[in-house]
Amino acid sequence: MEEQEKSLNFIEQIVEKDLAEGVNNGRIQTRFPPEPNGYLHIGHVKAICMDFGIAEKYHGVCNLRFDDTNPVKEDTEYVDTIERDIAWLGFKWGQIYYASDYFQQLYDLAIMFIKQGKAYVDEQTAEQIAEQKGTPTEPGVASPYRDRPIEENLRLFESMQRGEIEEGKMVLRAKIDMANPNMHFRDPIMYRIITSHPHHRTGRKWNVYPMYDFAHGQSDYFEGVTHSICTLEFEVHRPLYDYFIDQFSGPNFCGLSPYGPDYRPKQREFNRLNITYTVMSKRKMLQLVKEGLVAGWDDPRMPTVCGLRRRGYTPQAIRTFMDKIGYTKVEGMIDQGLLEHTIREDLKETAPRVCAIFDPVKLVITNYPENQTETLVAENIDGHPELGTREMKFGRELWIERGDFLEEADNKFYRLSPGGREVRLKSSYIIQATGCEKDANGNITTVYATYDPDSKSGTEGGNRKTKATINWVECNSALDAEARLYDRLFAVENPSAEEGDFRDLLNPDSLIVKCTSDGERYPAGEPLPVAQTGLLCSGPRHHR
RNA sequence: UGCUCAAUGGUGUAAUGGUAGCACUACAGAUUCUGGUUCUGUCUGUCUGGGUUCGAGUCCUGGUUGAGCAACCA
Numbered sequence: 001m002e003e004q005e006k007s008l009n010f011i012e013q014i015v016e017k018d019l020a021e022g023v024n025n026g027r028i029q030t031r032f033p034p035e036p037n038g039y040l041h042i043g044h045v046k047a048i049c050m051d052f053g054i055a056e057k058y059h060g061v062c063n064l065r066f067d068d069t070n071p072v073k074e075d076t077e078y079v080d081t082i083e084r085d086i087a088w089l090g091f092k093w094g095q096i097y098y099a100s101d102y103f104q105q106l107y108d109l110a111i112m113f114i115k116q117g118k119a120y121v122d123e124q125t126a127e128q129i130a131e132q133k134g135t136p137t138e139p140g141v142a143s144p145y146r147d148r149p150i151e152e153n154l155r156l157f158e159s160m161q162r163g164e165i166e167e168g169k170m171v172l173r174a175k176i177d178m179a180n181p182n183m184h185f186r187d188p189i190m191y192r193i194i195t196s197h198p199h200h201r202t203g204r205k206w207n208v209y210p211m212y213d214f215a216h217g218q219s220d221y222f223e224g225v226t227h228s229i230c231t232l233e234f235e236v237h238r239p240l241y242d243y244f245i246d247q248f249s250g251p252n253f254c255g256l257s258p259y260g261p262d263y264r265p266k267q268r269e270f271n272r273l274n275i276t277y278t279v280m281s282k283r284k285m286l287q288l289v290k291e292g293l294v295a296g297w298d299d300p301r302m303p304t305v306c307g308l309r310r311r312g313y314t315p316q317a318i319r320t321f322m323d324k325i326g327y328t329k330v331e332g333m334i335d336q337g338l339l340e341h342t343i344r345e346d347l348k349e350t351a352p353r354v355c356a357i358f359d360p361v362k363l364v365i366t367n368y369p370e371n372q373t374e375t376l377v378a379e380n381i382d383g384h385p386e387l388g389t390r391e392m393k394f395g396r397e398l399w400i401e402r403g404d405f406l407e408e409a410d411n412k413f414y415r416l417s418p419g420g421r422e423v424r425l426k427s428s429y430i431i432q433a434t435g436c437e438k439d440a441n442g443n444i445t446t447v448y449a450t451y452d453p454d455s456k457s458g459t460e461g462g463n464r465k466t467k468a469t470i471n472w473v474e475c476n477s478a479l480d481a482e483a484r485l486y487d488r489l490f491a492v493e494n495p496s497a498e499e500g501d502f503r504d505l506l507n508p509d510s511l512i513v514k515c516t517s518d519g520e521r522y523p524a525g526e527p528l529p530v531a532q533t534g535l536l537c538s539g540p541r542h543h544r
Numbered sequence: 545u546g547c548u549c550a551a552u553g554g555u556g557u558a559a560u561g562g563u564a565g566c567a568c569u570a571c572a573g574a575u576u577c578u579g580g581u582u583c584u585g586u587c588u589g590u591c592u593g594g595g596u597u598c599g600a601g602u603c604c605u606g607g608u609u610g611a612g613c614a615a616c617c618a
Contacts, residue, residue, distance in 0.1 A: 006558095007557090007558055007559080007560095009557095013560085033618090034618095035617085035618050037617090037618085067618065069617095069618080070617065070618075072617090073617075073618090125616095126615080126616055129616080130614075130615085133614055134614070135546085135614055136545085136546050136547070136613070136614060137545060137546045137547095138546085138614095139546095140614085167616085168616065170616095171616055180547090181546055181547040181548090182546095182547055182548075182613080183546095183547080183613055183614050184613075184614095186614085189615090189616055191616090192616035193616080194616085209616095211615095211616075211617085211618090212617070212618050213618095215618095216618085232549070232550090232611080232612070233611090233612055233613080233618095234612095234618090235548060235549060235612070235613090236547075236548055236549085236612065236613050237613090238548090239548090269549085271550090276555090324556075324557085324567065324568080325556060325557075326556070326557050326558090328550090328556090328557075329549065329550060330550060330551070330556090330557090330611095331549095331550075331610080331611055331612085332555075332556065332557095333555075333556090334555075334556065334568095335554090335555050335556075335568065335569070337555090337568065337569060338555080338556070338567085338568050338569085341567095341568060341569090342568095344580095344581095348580090348581070353578085382576095382577075382578080382581085383581095414579080415579085424577050424578095425577095426577065426578070427577075428577095430577095457577065462577085463577095465576090465577085466577075467579090468577095468578085468579075469576095469577045469578050470578080471578075
């Protein structure tokens with residue numbers, strides 16, 4: 001069969017063009033730059049697959065870099081979980097870097113900017129600075145400190161770093177253009193003072209910390225990143241990214257990179273991931289966790305990597321999903337159904353099936369001898385005997401799903417009904433319902449049926465066709481279990497687009513807890529599809 | 545009413561000036577020891593006006609619509 005060539009996404013096209021033109025001497029280096037202030041979610045995974053995927057495909061390297069420039073929000077605890085999640089997804093990074101590794105170099109660079117008259121210390125309040133920034137349609141106005149003498153800027157900035165200036169009292173700003181139509185050029189803040197929180201790695205060594213715009217591009221540059229791939233909202237930052245790098249590369253090269261004056265990293269942007277019936281905002285997720293609206297970051301309803309893992313998603317399925325949705329510059333919304341389709345596809349051929357009854361009603365097989373039991377053998381996965389079999393105890397009294405019996409059924413219903421069609425008990429005998437018993441309220445308590453002793457699965461007599469096959473569990477050998485059936489977290493397609501409090505949009509039925517009977521025990525963390533009901537994943541022992 | 549980016553079936557994505565294709569969803573039929581799976585089929589698309597060209601989803605131009613940008617966040 002001829003293999004259909006998969007078309008390249010636009011980033012891959014750029015990379016191949018760069019490769020063909022010998023840009024950066026044909027070197028490919030990417031980075032995944034999470035901020036260690038929360039858990040990785042499926043939106044990050046899209047970026048991870050891009051960053052690591054490009055490096056893998058073009059024989060380059062992808063490094064992990066923690067963007068830890070804001071000690072107020074960041075913590076080491078997140079570093080570990082981020083590393084764990086990336087490893088679980090199956091990606092291998094080259095080096096682990098931290099933006100904080102470059103604090104000294106960035107500081108030196110800031111000093112250079114000051115000496116070149118490209119930066120100044122502003123001592124206005126945040127409000128004043130914001131006010132002077134102008135609006136997208138009106139130019140900003142210059143700060144009264146904009147033309148401070150270089151020596152004074154130098155002295156003040158050094159004083160800021162020595163901890164002599166109170167947090168919030170001064171910032172270092174790039175002196176660019178207060179009237180630029182790109183707001184990011186209106187003298188962006190390069191450094192702010194943070195003394196209230198120690199940094200998770202550098203402790204109290206620094207009292208000034210670089211802003212994203214002054215740290216990210218430089219970090220890329222110091223590391224030798226060639227393709228700095230990020231999401232679309234950074235598109236307007238790109239000119240500033242380029243501006244800062246221009247100041248010390250090319251004709252202004254001052255030896256800060258082993259790759260020489262011609263090397264430069266280039267930022268490229270792709271569309272971020274949105275999925276229906278969920279949210280992709282760290283802030284909102286944190287709120288759900290903190291307020292106990294979900295059971296934690298790894299609640300199976302959460303779009304976090306650890307949540308998906310507990311939900312039973314495999315790394316391969318998640319990566320396949322990313323392949324399917326692709327990378328463009330169109331901001332859209334992916335149907336949650338596609339994600340679910342991908343995991344079903346993945347588990348279909350690999351995950352052993354099990355019988356479990358969630359809404360049990362007793363079935364008595366009236367012509368099966370009292371006290372008799374037998375052991376039947378079922379394939380773990382139908383049609384794949386090589387993937388193993390399991391034993392199921394069979395007897396006169398079974399649990400079946402309440403919904404599999406209807407006292408009065410029309411022709412459309414082809415499961416159990418008195419005098420109705422023959423029905424196959426999964427991997428077992430063929431039965432026919434004869435009647436039922438009800439309590440005082442009219443609820444069915446027992447279903448009666450007769451079985452055909454010659455119809456056992458796998459035997460000659462069992463080859464007869466039935467329209468329906470139902471699940472069952474033998475009453476005496478069944479184990480009790482708790483099943484938590486999860487549905488979409490939100491009741492509306494796009495919670496972020498709705499007015500009002502997003503918490504009011506949660507799906508009240510996103511978690512249904514059922515006590516079940518189940519035949520076997522399964523190790524935690526294994527996907528465990530229950531025929532007819534759906535895919536389940538055995539979880540850690542429940543604790544309340 | 546500034547700057548940047550985008551616009552292909554319901555959704556996502558391909559076609560790189562030369563037959564608008566694929567996947568998901570929905571629906572229909574067949575198959576089936578899960579009303580699952582599988583298979584087959586159907587529905588539905590180039591935002592809009594002009595231009596360039598033998599030929600435009602693709603290039604140019606005007607418009608429309610949507611998104612992002614005014615944190616001492618990243």
